[in-house]
Amino acid sequence: MNQTQTTVAVIGTGFSGLCAAIQVKKQLGIKAQLYEISADVGGTWHDNTYPGCACDIPSPLYSFSFELNPDWSHHYSPQHEIYEYLRKVARKHGIYEQTKFKTEVIRIQWIQEKQLWKLDSRSTEVNRPQPIVTEYFNYVFAGLGPLRIPNIPPQFEGFTGKVVHTALWDSSVDFTDKYVAVVGSGASAIQAIPELRKVAKHLTSYQRTPAWIAPRDQFAYSRITKFLLKHVPFLMRIFRNTIFFQHELYYAAFGFHGTFISRAVHRIFEKLTAFRLKRAGRADLIPVLTPTFPPGCKRIAKSENYLEALAKPNVTVVPRAVKDSRGDILIDTKGDTQQVDVLVLATGFNVEGFLGNLEIYGRDNLSLRDKWEKNYPDTYKGASIHGFPNFFLLLGAGVGLGHNSVVTIIECQVQYAIRCIKHAIKKNLVALEPKLTAQDVYTANLKRQFMGTVWKSGCSSWYLNRDGDVYGLWPSTVTNFWWQTLNPEFKNFIEYKKKSD
Template sequence: MIRRISEIFGSISYKPTEAPSPDGWIVQERAIDQCRPLRVVVIGSGISGIISSIRLRQRIPNLDLCVYEKNPDVGGTWLENRYPGCACDIPAHTYQASFEPNKEWSTFYAAAPEIQRYWKRVAEKYGCLEHIKFEQQVIEASWNDATSKWNLLVRDLDSLRAYPDECDMLISATGALNDWKWPSIPGLHDFKGKLMHSAKWDESYDYNGQRVAVIGNGSSGIQIVPNMLPTVAHIDHYVRGRTWLAPTFARNQIDMRGAELENFLFSPEEIAIFKADHNAYQKFRKEIELELQSIHGATLLGTPEQIGSESVFAQNMKIRLRRKPELFENLLPSFPPACRRLTPGPGYLEALADDKVDVISSEIVKVDSKGIITADGVHHPTDFLVCATGFDTTFTPRFPVIGRNGVSLAQRWAKTPENYLSVAVDGFPNYFVCLGPNSALGEGSLLLLIEKEIDYFTYCIQKMQRDNIRSMCVQKEAVERFTRHCDQYFTRTVFSSNCRSWYKGGQKDGRVTALWPGSSLHAMKTFAHPRWEDYTYDYVEDNANGWIGDGWTMNEKNKVINVDYLDDDQMDFPPIACVMAE
């Protein structure tokens, strides 16, 4: 029987740190640059977990790192999702680690298996695998104020045995979109044909020649329809809401290779040029990155970019639907572009215009053993029913995370997932979240944001070592200010328009809880310089003076004295001022 953490470690309530006596001894026996050992646990080995593993080991001395991963391999969403057409919806050359460019992407929008292989190579190259424990699932985490540690309960998915662990710092890198769920449709599980969710795809199933139903026109549905179309007999595509389809990024690159080819293949010759000529590759990569980072204005209501985007998007959709022009009016949204997540959807609109596809906007009222019944009374016979209906987007933790005074994160976020800069929550010390609430992007580079979030975590851990801090916790007031800031910011963006979006928890008029309040370049500046005044601190031995140590440096204690601060490469030479002639 699995015991809960409270039974193993005991339940301890929070008591504010008492300051040492004014006449007490505060000279702590440590060198000023001595880094106390810290154990850090990262949950998840997707992109965030891999980059965390690399940067933490690179920058944090005296580190004991453990990464728990429930899957048998790294890659996160790119390992788990295997539906037809699953691919990155931004160009692959902008979806990679900044420090590890891949010059061998085979296609403009790389498919899931190729993306997973890339991140596996990155993890292997930088020695991440030796720190990852596969098929180990964290099932409970509880903060212990007496020890300033997170007490964990971990389940071995092979033996199903649960065992305890603890750490000084806990980083959640589980991602926002991996807790899939079935849609609430009466009779769904009475269906006698093949029923499948896009996030739990059975690659062994042969759907060739079958009559297929695809429910949902979010990112996965948009990718599934054109990729299944060539081999099936027919597709009924159930579209609940209208959506914009974005023009493809870096259109000039596509035009160079043929205007109809949206997800073009890179030729062996071009890949060889990229590998041999770094400057040529950088020029290509920067051109795409520049376009990706230049559209923030289109998300702000009333800007020239936003006003002009609607006609550009509409014209693009008309061209791609020219075989069935009547579909344009049925798909054209009343809300502005980017209110829902934008995707270029290579081949999607062209697939909708195919004679083998019926776009059905009538509401689904029931599923029976042989097919789907819509509100207009029509029964649609189906062999294979695909639910491309997305994930739980409430940000509720998938296991108990218990902070100070026994408050769970689920309780803390019951009304809305309030947070600080998307990475921290008051009442949960030494706990950081990768891609938490208000961290996704409606435009720009998500990989840049992930890297800068993780940089921020390393700054915090460095401060804990440098200042001899045992716990740091963001202030409630800082969380409230950031929440208020987000609510005000989004009122002047397209994201607050009347559209149903996972950005707003699947609601039309809900709070925008998924998106960062700004561009990815804005996020880069935000995370560059932490506001230490927004946190409260508890110190080792309750001694706020402990950081200054006992008068020694580590090198002196180790009898290694150097004066390399006089070396030219260590010297900060000021520029020589030019004296203006009178």
């Protein structure tokens, strides 16, 4: 197999898919075929449009290192700016011409006889069954994203009023002078509640557990700042790197649970929560909105106005879950009821469903879904999987972060994959995959590194699977991930040479 013959498929056009397609073209000269189920690029930032939607990582860091942007309006950018940034990057690199939009990839399967991936897709253009289109590729990048399958709890099936999930936002819903209930206390609820409260007659916030809230150091970039970042050589790069290493330092509070540092951080968060609620005139909410678990055990949210919004007269905090719904009535676990006009489900995503609706079959017809439903979702170096040659899963299991930007993780994964492809081309290999022994060693080491961290301190979170294993996160710094993926260590791979004709 040579470089000109190599074909690559990329599923998804969020940060992961765009990064893969751009780098494959830049470094290998290969024009990948991209597939996107939506009508435009952007992934999460195309789909999530709820009020207040924004990123909780500073924009200069939550962007590609090879496409720095000096034109962000704020330190933390809103959804529409990130979406436009991704569209601009896609246009610059010709991604639109390489992408099949409104196209769902429903199944990929490794065909051992051909030593190729068989990819089945179909158009979603109209509301009737579409013919399946089959194509073959040497390599597949799956940039599906973990935040894509909305979690809709069954207790809301009986609710007959208006229901909207933050991940499937309906902008036609009018919240003005309505009785609104928001279920959940994760990032989307924390961002949406301050906005919805402004127009609702009354808002009820249902939360089984409160979240730790860090104030955003939010500010607008001045014209002179943008000018300097754009025109002074290396200033934008220095600014980005400074923010990166600042966030790397945050790992100390998470990775060394029970130490002086983590205890001090815990006390600071407690005092900050109390200070903000007292300042808002609602000291009575301090015990309700102060979590009992340490900061970082669940993802820390950033907001300068969430706690203040919960303290407003037209907001009621219910520190319990909803157990049932009948008509337009919600019933919490205490038995109290609340009539609601509009129900907002900020209930997150089915993160264990890394693969969404996509069926992936590797060697010997092995189903990745079946494999991971029964076992820990093990990978090799966070991107390759034994039994799935020439396949790279981006931002899947074992690579999420609680302290830094996942865009850097994506870039490390893509660079690792390109090193693998370059090695295969150089050695005239038709395929390669990690050995099972190497994958087992990598997974065992991954699990071991979580011991002593805040993520194993006892709280329940989406970071944990049903067996209590932390499966959604990388247990160390991003710098360490970069180092781990810098060298694929090809002695740990099964190499397939081209069959002689």
